[in-house]
Amino acid sequence: MGSFDYLLAALTPLNLLLALGGVIAGTVIGALPGLTATMAVAVLVPFTFTMAPAAALIALGAIYTGAIYGGAYAAILLNTPGTPSSIATTFDGYPMARKGDGDLALTLACLASVVGGLVGAGFLLVLAPPMATVALKFGPVEYFWLGLFGLTLIASLGEGSTIKGLIGGGLGLLLSMVGVAEVGGDIRYVGDFKPLLGGIDVVSALIGLYCIPVLIDLVATPVAHLETGSRVASFRLAEAWGIMRRSKFNLARSSIIGTVVGILPGAGGSIASLVSYSEAKRSSPRREHFGKGEPDGVLATESANNATVGGGFIPTLVLGIPGTPPDAIILGALLVQGIRTGPTLFTAQAPIVYTFIWGLILATLIMLPVGLLIGRFAFRSILAIPKSVLVPSVALLTVLGSFAVHNNVHEVQQMVVLGVLAWGVSRMGFSASPIVLGLILGTIAERGFVQGHLIGGARGSVLAEFFARPISLAIIFFIFLGLLWPWWATRRARMIVETNNG
Amino acid sequence: MAEPQHAQPAADIPGAAGSAIMVLVGAAAIWAARDYSDLGAVFPRTVGALLVALGIVYIVLVVIGRTRRGTPADGSFARRALVAVVMLAWGFTLGPLGFLPSCAAAMAALLLIAHHGTWTLRLALLYGLSTAAVLGLLYVLFKIALQVPLP
Numbered sequence: 001m002g003s004f005d006y007l008l009a010a011l012t013p014l015n016l017l018l019a020l021g022g023v024i025a026g027t028v029i030g031a032l033p034g035l036t037a038t039m040a041v042a043v044l045v046p047f048t049f050t051m052a053p054a055a056a057l058i059a060l061g062a063i064y065t066g067a068i069y070g071g072a073y074a075a076i077l078l079n080t081p082g083t084p085s086s087i088a089t090t091f092d093g094y095p096m097a098r099k100g101d102g103d104l105a106l107t108l109a110c111l112a113s114v115v116g117g118l119v120g121a122g123f124l125l126v127l128a129p130p131m132a133t134v135a136l137k138f139g140p141v142e143y144f145w146l147g148l149f150g151l152t153l154i155a156s157l158g159e160g161s162t163i164k165g166l167i168g169g170g171l172g173l174l175l176s177m178v179g180v181a182e183v184g185g186d187i188r189y190v191g192d193f194k195p196l197l198g199g200i201d202v203v204s205a206l207i208g209l210y211c212i213p214v215l216i217d218l219v220a221t222p223v224a225h226l227e228t229g230s231r232v233a234s235f236r237l238a239e240a241w242g243i244m245r246r247s248k249f250n251l252a253r254s255s256i257i258g259t260v261v262g263i264l265p266g267a268g269g270s271i272a273s274l275v276s277y278s279e280a281k282r283s284s285p286r287r288e289h290f291g292k293g294e295p296d297g298v299l300a301t302e303s304a305n306n307a308t309v310g311g312g313f314i315p316t317l318v319l320g321i322p323g324t325p326p327d328a329i330i331l332g333a334l335l336v337q338g339i340r341t342g343p344t345l346f347t348a349q350a351p352i353v354y355t356f357i358w359g360l361i362l363a364t365l366i367m368l369p370v371g372l373l374i375g376r377f378a379f380r381s382i383l384a385i386p387k388s389v390l391v392p393s394v395a396l397l398t399v400l401g402s403f404a405v406h407n408n409v410h411e412v413q414q415m416v417v418l419g420v421l422a423w424g425v426s427r428m429g430f431s432a433s434p435i436v437l438g439l440i441l442g443t444i445a446e447r448g449f450v451q452g453h454l455i456g457g458a459r460g461s462v463l464a465e466f467f468a469r470p471i472s473l474a475i476i477f478f479i480f481l482g483l484l485w486p487w488w489a490t491r492r493a494r495m496i497v498e499t500n501n502g
Numbered sequence: 503m504a505e506p507q508h509a510q511p512a513a514d515i516p517g518a519a520g521s522a523i524m525v526l527v528g529a530a531a532i533w534a535a536r537d538y539s540d541l542g543a544v545f546p547r548t549v550g551a552l553l554v555a556l557g558i559v560y561i562v563l564v565v566i567g568r569t570r571r572g573t574p575a576d577g578s579f580a581r582r583a584l585v586a587v588v589m590l591a592w593g594f595t596l597g598p599l600g601f602l603p604s605c606a607a608a609m610a611a612l613l614l615i616a617h618h619g620t621w622t623l624r625l626a627l628l629y630g631l632s633t634a635a636v637l638g639l640l641y642v643l644f645k646i647a648l649q650v651p652l653p
Contacts, residue, residue: 161517161560161569163556163559163560163563164517164520164521164560166552166556167520167521167524167553167556167557167560170524170528170549170552170553170556171524171527171553173545173549174527174531174546174549174550174553177545177546177549181538181542183541183542184539184541184542185542186538186539186542186543188534188535188538188542188546189531189534189546212586212589215585215589215612216582216585216586216589217575217577217582218616219578219581219582219584219585219612219615219616220575220576220577220578220579220581220582221576221577221578221618222618222619386629387616388613388616388617388618388629389613389629389632389633389636390616391585391612391613391615391616392608392609392610392612392613392616392633392636393609393633393636395589395592395608395609395612396605396609396636396637396640397640399592399593399596399605400640400644400650403596403650403652403653404644404648404650407650407651409596409597409653412592412593412596413593413594415593416589416590416592416593416594417590417593419589420586420589420590423582423586425520427516427575428516428517428519428520429514429516429517429520429571429572430517430520442545445545446545449544449545450541450544453541454541
C-alpha cells in the first residue's frame, strides 16, 4: 500500500466521525480547568476497546489533540490553564483577553494549534525512526542537564526581578522534593503528615498555584472580569492571519521545539510551551511586550504544545516509550488491542500505523472549524456570566479537577494550601510561574543527577559522566546561553536607549 | 508654575519580607536535610543554600535602594482573605462533610463574597439557582458519567 492508500483508509466516514467526536470531546474536557489531556484520554479510552485498532487510535489521537488545544480557552479567558500544557498561554493570552482581544487570542490559539499539530504529525510521518534513535541516546545525565536548562528559563520568567524569579524557582524545587525520594528512598519534608509521602501532585499543585490566586483577586473589585472590547466574539481571522504571516519563523521554531520536546520521554506540552515561549521572547524585537498581551506569545505556546502530540507518538510507536503522559495511556490501549509497539511496528503493522497518522492529520485539520466555533461560543458565554456566579463555578472545577486526578481528598487540600500560598507570595511580588517550573523540573533534574552520579561512580569517573558526553556538552552550551542572554539583552537595550538619548 | 513633585519609588518592603521568609525556609530545608543519606541530601542542601543566598541578596538590594515595589493590587483585602479562608475550609471539610454539603456551603459563601451590588430577591434566586445548577450538572457528570467516586 502506498501513502495515498493509507490516506484513503483514514477517510472513511466512521474515522472522520470519530476524529470529529474526539476533537470536540477533547476540546470540551481540556477547556475545563483542572481536567488534563491525560484525564481526557484516560476517561474516554474504554470506549475505544471495541473499535478496530486504527479507528481506536484515530479517536484517541483526536481526543488528545483536542484536549491540548482546549486548555487554551481557560488559559486565555480565565488566566487558568485548562491543562498543564497551556500554562505559558496564560502569560499573554489572559492579558490579551483583559484588553478586549480575547477573541483574537482564541483565533490565534486555534490557528497555531493546527499549525503545531500538523508539524508534529508531519514529523511523525516522515522522521519517526531516525529521531527516535537520537532520543534513545538520552541517559540520566542528559536529563539532568535538560532539567537545569529548563531552570535557567526562570531568569526570563521572573516578572520584574530575576532574583525573585530564581527564589520562586528554588521554592518550587523544594516542593518537588517533598515525599519519598525516587532514588535512595529518603523521606523528605513530610514530618508526621503521611499523605505527603507520595509527594506533591503536580496537576493539583498547578491548579492551586494558577487558579486560586486568580479567584481570590477576582472578588476584590466590582469591575467585570473581562473587557468586551469593540469587536467582541468575532473571529478576527484576517487579523490573526496577518499576525501569523508576520510571525511565521516564531511559529515554525515553536512547532519544531514542541515536536522535539514531545519526543523526549517524560517531557511534555508544559515544558514545550515554556521553552518555546522563552525562545520567542528572547528572539522577538517586541520582547518588552511579552507578558502584557503579545500575540507572538500565544502563537509560540499553542503551536508548541500541540506539536508535542505528534512528537510524543514517535517514541511511543517506534520504541514503546511514551513521550508524554497521555501517550502512556494510549500505549496501554494499544496493548489491549494486541498491538506490540517497537521498531518493527512501521513494517509489520504499517496499515494501522500510517492510517492512524493520516487520521491524526485529519483530526488536526478538523480542529480548525471546531476550535473556531467553540472558541466563539466559549468567549460569548464567559463574558455573559456574572462574576459572582463565575467565581464559585470555577472554584468547584478546581476542587473537582484536583480530586479527580487520583480520587484523593488530600490532593484537594494540597491544591488549596498551595493556591493560598501562591496568593500570599504574589502579594510580595513572587509570581507562580517560576515555582511551577521548579516543581516540574526538580524531579527530572534530581533523578538524572543521582542516577548519573551512581553510574559515573561505577564507571570510575563522575566528572566524565557529566561533562564528557557530546549531547550533555551541547545542552551545557545552551544553559550558558540561557543564563547570559538576559544579561546581554538588558545591556544591549540600555546601550540602545543611551545612544538614542544622545 | 511649580514643577510637580515626583514621589520617590517605594522600597520593596513586601519583597524583602518575602525574601526573609525564603531565607528561613532555605535554612529549615538545610537543617532538615541533616538526617538524609548523602545522595538524598545533595539537592535539598544545594537548593536551601541557594534560597538563603538569593534571599539575602534581595534584602541587601532593598536596603541599598536598588529595587522598586510593584503596583499594589486594587480592591478589598477583606474579600480576598475571605475567599482564601473559604477555599481552605472547603479543602479540609470535603472529606468529613461529604461532597455535596461542603461544595454547597462553600459555593454559597463564595457567591456572597463575590457579589458587590445590592441583593434583590430576583437576583438572589437567579444567581442561587444558576450556582446550584452548575453544582448539580458537574456532580452528575463526574459521579455518574465519569464514575468518579466523589466523597
